[in-house]
Amino acid sequence: xxxxxxxxxxxxxxxxxxxxxxxxxxxxxxxxxxxxxxxxxxxxxxxxxxxxxxxxxxxxxxxxxxxxxxxxxxxxxxxxxxxxx
Numbered sequence: 001x002x003x004x005x006x007x008x009x010x011x012x013x014x015x016x017x018x019x020x021x022x023x024x025x026x027x028x029x030x031x032x033x034x035x036x037x038x039x040x041x042x043x044x045x046x047x048x049x050x051x052x053x054x055x056x057x058x059x060x061x062x063x064x065x066x067x068x069x070x071x072x073x074x075x076x077x078x079x080x081x082x083x084x085x
Contacts, residue, residue: 002044030054 001009007018022045025031030051036042047055065072 001046002042006045025051 003018003022006022007013007015010018013021022031022033026033026045029048032046032048034044034046036044
């Protein structure tokens with residue numbers, strides 16, 4: 001995706017924070033940054049294979065959380081919030 005498209009997709013993110021995050025993800029090997037030699041300059045970001053694997057895992061966790069939201073909510077509401085983990 002191009003930077004502008006990512007920024008529109010992620011509601012409320014500042015240009016500075018998105019740039020910083022993309023650089024960090026690139027440094028961690030999760031995102032690939034491709035600069036095209038054309039005018040105006042075009043830059044696209046894609047997930048690397050490692051980033052794709054991470055995204056699949058995050059999606060599984062999201063699905064698990066959605067499937068178990070009611071049970072988690074009941075546990076939070078019935079428990080003593082001061083007890084240790």
